[in-house]
Amino acid sequence: MFVCINGTIVKAREAKISVFDQGFLYGDGVYETLRTYGGSVFQMDEHMQRLGSSVKTLKMAESFDVAKVEKWIVKLVKKNGYKESRVRVQVTRGENGFDFGEGKRLNVVIMAERLKDLDPSIYEKGVDVMTIDGSRLRAKVKSTSLLPMIVARQEAADVGAFEAIFVKDGWVKEGSISNVFVVKGDVIFTPKKGVLLGITRDLVVRLVRKLGLKVLEGDFTKRKLYNADEVFITSSVKGMIPVKKVDGRKIGHGRPGSITKNLMAAFHDYTAKKAR
């Protein structure tokens, strides 16, 4: 497997980054996780735009050339040659001794690994999720400071849940690595404030409107999540996943509902077209 460091492709086992890199020392970095369909990267422009915006928000550099990063991604995916890839692009502030907060030169690392087969049963039967109190700092930024997410995922794994959903002051926010949607009647709700605006979330919102359904982007309570007719979560790597139970409470009939299934079909059509 090859990786790309600041534009140079090297063998993964020979790749080197300084131990003084602020990403290593402080989790001071931003990232994107992308995947391919039919070998081409899904929603590349949207991911690059978000990466650029994360770099800017954290004042990591005066300017950042996402077009260059995009070329590196395409080159690396081709070099590794997997049928489908999961790509991680990570930008860290670089080195500055122990004076944190500033770096001299960003480090851009790209890893493209073979996309693992996803268990079909999660899409057919749905998954269980748990709620957990908390939220992400600078939520619009996709930051590498993932310790709260790791802890939340460990808690979820301990109770056999697939994902942990953050709830802040009673308001549902997002999953540790996903966005959350609820369906009530013929209206679909998804939080907007204090969450990462997922690339898949954005696409699903557009698909909902295309199907002639109503989508409301805004806050909702944990009670609304429990009482939803249908719930699903989204992410770039796994797409749309139906939720059958939240905190052990059955959602709807305890299996993927009809609106979720229609949206999953529309989502599948979209990605299949991209893969051609």
Ligand code: PDD
């Ligand atoms: N995570 N919210 C959070 C906190 C996330 O980390 C992610 C993605 C999402 C979904 O965003 P998108 O649709 O752009 O993937 C929402 C990725 C999969 C990760 O951490 O690897």
